[in-house]
Amino acid sequence: MDVEFKVRRFDGEKSYWQTFNIPVKKGMTVLEGLxxxxxxxxxxxAFRASCRMAICGSxxxxxxxxxxLACETQILEIGSRLEIEPLDNFKVIKDLITDFExxxxxxxxxxxxxxxxxxxxxxxxxxxxxxRELYTYYDFSLCVKCGACYSVCxxxxxxxxxxGPAAITAAYRFNADSRDEGEKIRLALVCGDNGVWRCHxxxxxxxxxxxQINPAKAVQKMRFKSAIEMIKSIFG
Amino acid sequence: MIMxxxxxxxxxxxxxxxxxxxxHRLTGVVLTIYLCMHLAYLTSIRMGKEVFExxxxxxxxPQFLVFDILLVLAGVYHGVNGLRLIFHEFGLxxxxxxxxxxxxxxxxxxxxxxxxxxMYMFVMGV
Numbered sequence: 001m002d003v004e005f006k007v008r009r010f011d012g013e014k015s016y017w018q019t020f021n022i023p024v025k026k027g028m029t030v031l032e033g034l035x036x037x038x039x040x041x042x043x044x045x046a047f048r049a050s051c052r053m054a055i056c057g058s059x060x061x062x063x064x065x066x067x068x069l070a071c072e073t074q075i076l077e078i079g080s081r082l083e084i085e086p087l088d089n090f091k092v093i094k095d096l097i098t099d100f101e102x103x104x105x106x107x108x109x110x111x112x113x114x115x116x117x118x119x120x121x122x123x124x125x126x127x128x129x130x131x132r133e134l135y136t137y138y139d140f141s142l143c144v145k146c147g148a149c150y151s152v153c154x155x156x157x158x159x160x161x162x163x164g165p166a167a168i169t170a171a172y173r174f175n176a177d178s179r180d181e182g183e184k185i186r187l188a189l190v191c192g193d194n195g196v197w198r199c200h201x202x203x204x205x206x207x208x209x210x211x212q213i214n215p216a217k218a219v220q221k222m223r224f225k226s227a228i229e230m231i232k233s234i235f236g
Numbered sequence: 237m238i239m240x241x242x243x244x245x246x247x248x249x250x251x252x253x254x255x256x257x258x259x260h261r262l263t264g265v266v267l268t269i270y271l272c273m274h275l276a277y278l279t280s281i282r283m284g285k286e287v288f289e290x291x292x293x294x295x296x297x298p299q300f301l302v303f304d305i306l307l308v309l310a311g312v313y314h315g316v317n318g319l320r321l322i323f324h325e326f327g328l329x330x331x332x333x334x335x336x337x338x339x340x341x342x343x344x345x346x347x348x349x350x351x352x353x354x355m356y357m358f359v360m361g362v
Binding site for chain 2: 063064067088089094147152154157158200201202203207208214216220221223224235
């Protein structure tokens with residue numbers, strides 16, 4: 001069966017659509033379709049991919065208007081006509097490749113690692129955690145930084161400096177970790193004008209997350225904690 | 237910037253939540269414009285009772301009823317959807333967000349229909 005791939009291309013100056021017809025077998029993924037185009041029809045097609053098993057988050061693209069991981073999306077589940085575009089809210093570098101530098105900088109800005117007062121790399125100590133403590137943040141630790149949530153966020157569409165759902169979710173994941181002692185540091189980072197208060201709760205981030213992480217929930221929880229901290233700070 | 241603003245209203249590939257968000261923005265703009273017009277109408281009372289009453293007479297008419305009914309829809313939607321958002325922003329019932337969205341739309345429709353009926357009865361003098 002032949003399927004039409006309509007790909008949004010960008011050569012550095014102009015953006016245009018190009019259509020390819022590719023033979024599809026049952027089980028074939030969109031990423032395999034893109035590789036077929038690159039190997040057989042047009043070697044200049046640029047896209048990003050790595051693990052091919054939905055754990056690296058590199059291949060997120062917009063497929064028929066919705067961001068998905070190309071490596072885990074089966075062509076025949078979508079239909080016989082696919083429109084493939086780069087993610088929104090990111091600067092396009094070439095074809096389906098977008099610039100993630102700002103996205104990763106925002107992620108880095110929220111200190112997505114354990115902060116502890118007793119860090120001792122010479123004599124590391126095992127940090128004990130109960131299963132219940134693990135499950136408070138476990139879901140949020142599954143983020144693959146694919147940028148799907150950021151690409152559909154209406155707040156990120158109009159504010160370049162907005163941290164975005166992925167970064168705030170990372171902050172929440174570490175704040176909810178019983179081994180972490182950096183909650184106040186991260187709350188100070190995300191409670192500003194470019195942080196949790198910029199979210200409009202469109203909740204689309206949770207709808208498109210390929211790992212079903214619910215970034216919008218993490219943002220609301222961080223917002224609630226920020227509000228409590230701000231009220232506490234008023235009363236000393 | 238304009239293109240980015242238009243993304244607020246893009247619905248292709250989006251879920252019901254994005255549509256709820258787009259409508260919330262749209263009704264917010266409509267209500268802001270209405271508020272300005274409403275204040276301008278109220279200010280006309282400074283020009284005399286007759287001027288004010290002539291303004292009111294032009295709007296409380298069967299011809300204007302359709303706009304009033306749409307305005308009520310915008311107001312009720314914006315209010316009910318706003319309460320839904322506040323509810324979730326407190327971190328509550330997040331997992332039931334889809335059901336809550338359906339319930340809030342149902343509330344909007346019921347309140348809007350009742351209000352429209354009452355307005356129709358009032359304007360038509362029934």
